[in-house]
Amino acid sequence: MAQAKLKIKKGDKVVVLAGKDKGKQGEILAVHRDTNRAVVSGVNVVKRHTRPGPQGQGGILEKEAALHISNIAIVDPKTGKATRIGYKFLExxxxxxFAKGSGEVIDV
Incomplete structure (x- = not known):
């Protein structure tokens, strides 16, 4: 299966478009290119029951689960709303x- 060209990167500020966390914003912590998913901080938090082991105490841990990239969009730096992404060459x-909504360059 061919990998899709993803327009998001680790560290981008994104907004959730669909699902239980719709409207929440966060920063991308990890991108999984093979499954077209991304982990966003503070979004899609799930509980994980872990057994005690040498690493530490067991218990119920909360961590972020991955979201499909179709359900997230980059936040426009100028307006603060969701926007699509385009590419262009500088001088x-x-x-x-760049954000297609405002034309603002995202990569600095």
């Missing part, structure tokens, strides 16, 4: 991502 030849 110095660098290829950067």
């Amino acid at each position: 110095d030849g660098r290829k950067v991502r």
Whole structure:
């Protein structure tokens, strides 16, 4: 299976478009390219029951689970709303991502 070209990166500020956490914003902690999923801080928190072991105490831990990338969108730096992403080349030849809503460059 061919991997999709993802327009999101670790560290991007995103907003959730669908699901139980719709409207929440967070930062991307990890991107799983093979499954087209991303882990967002503070979003889609699940409880994990762990057994005690050498690493530490057991108990019920809360951690973020991955979301499908179709359910998240990058936050426009200018307006603070969800936006689509495009690519363009700057005068110095660098290829950067920009918000299609406002035209603001995302990669600095």
